[in-house]
Amino acid sequence: MSHDPYIELRNVSFGYGERQILSNINLRVPRGQLVAIMGGSGSGKTTLLRLISGQVRPDSGEVWVDGKNVATMNTRELYAHRRKMGMLFQFGALFTDLSVADNVAFPLREHTALPEDMIRDLVTLKLSAVGLRGTQTLMPAELSGGMARRVALARAIALDPELMLYDEPFTGLDPISLGVIAHLIKRLNQALGTSAVMVTHDVQKSLEIVDYVYFVAHGEIAAEGSPETVRHSDSPWLKQFVHGDPDGPVHFAYPADTSLADDLSAGAR
Numbered sequence: 001m002s003h004d005p006y007i008e009l010r011n012v013s014f015g016y017g018e019r020q021i022l023s024n025i026n027l028r029v030p031r032g033q034l035v036a037i038m039g040g041s042g043s044g045k046t047t048l049l050r051l052i053s054g055q056v057r058p059d060s061g062e063v064w065v066d067g068k069n070v071a072t073m074n075t076r077e078l079y080a081h082r083r084k085m086g087m088l089f090q091f092g093a094l095f096t097d098l099s100v101a102d103n104v105a106f107p108l109r110e111h112t113a114l115p116e117d118m119i120r121d122l123v124t125l126k127l128s129a130v131g132l133r134g135t136q137t138l139m140p141a142e143l144s145g146g147m148a149r150r151v152a153l154a155r156a157i158a159l160d161p162e163l164m165l166y167d168e169p170f171t172g173l174d175p176i177s178l179g180v181i182a183h184l185i186k187r188l189n190q191a192l193g194t195s196a197v198m199v200t201h202d203v204q205k206s207l208e209i210v211d212y213v214y215f216v217a218h219g220e221i222a223a224e225g226s227p228e229t230v231r232h233s234d235s236p237w238l239k240q241f242v243h244g245d246p247d248g249p250v251h252f253a254y255p256a257d258t259s260l261a262d263d264l265s266a267g268a269r
């Protein structure tokens, strides 16, 4: 399958204005696979998703998705490109004034001309896929955090996306809900044959479900491999992530321009 990647980033560099965020990124997502992007806070993970979805364009390099270069798409092509994608974001909240059914139906009503009875059936199928059939008439305020995330997932897959982008899908969930969401992401990926990219901080849970992992650090791919490789790697980078050590090659402190001593004496003067 590696000769036919669904996504391929070739030598991608990107900065917000003068500030360089990513340099020379090479990354591949084979068709039908679930690939994780991990790395320190602010390392550019979400920016990678934005490059793939076409929200931002690289300063140099190519972003290929399903045989097309996103970096050179015009507005109409970008619209068609986004139509093939489903997104589940940490803060991708439900519409609070719409019922569960209307939330899931939203993209169907927005992007298709399907009759109401068919939309109702599709909503039932999508809710069933996330184990929430029967919640149609509930309002978001009546759902637990874990249920709300599952409804958001049902909404994200409403249009049968070819590509799913997940940004921190586990954040803020209790361990059981987290396990349920992880299991659903994996199952949906397999059942629908979707290609998927997941940005996550949850190393252990992710290693259980993904096919491949990229680690981003200082704007570059610092390491990559299958979950098996990552677990048994001697690389200090990977060891720190896999074992959750507070300090190591990835520093927990923001790289301040001045030393702490400088700041303190300046304050005392």
Ligand SMILES: Nc1ncnc2c1ncn2[C@@H]1O[C@H](COP(=O)(O)OP(=O)(O)OP(=O)(O)O)[C@@H](O)[C@H]1O
Residues within 6 Å of the ligand: 016, 021, 039, 040, 041, 042, 043, 044, 045, 046, 047, 048
């Ligand atoms: N629209 C923007 N304009 C300017 N700088 C930005 C913008 N969006 C993000 N950045 C900066 O780019 C860097 C990378 O951001 P990004 O969101 O990709 O990181 P991340 O790895 O997803 O971080 P986290 O894990 O903390 O969410 C950060 O330093 C951030 O401050």
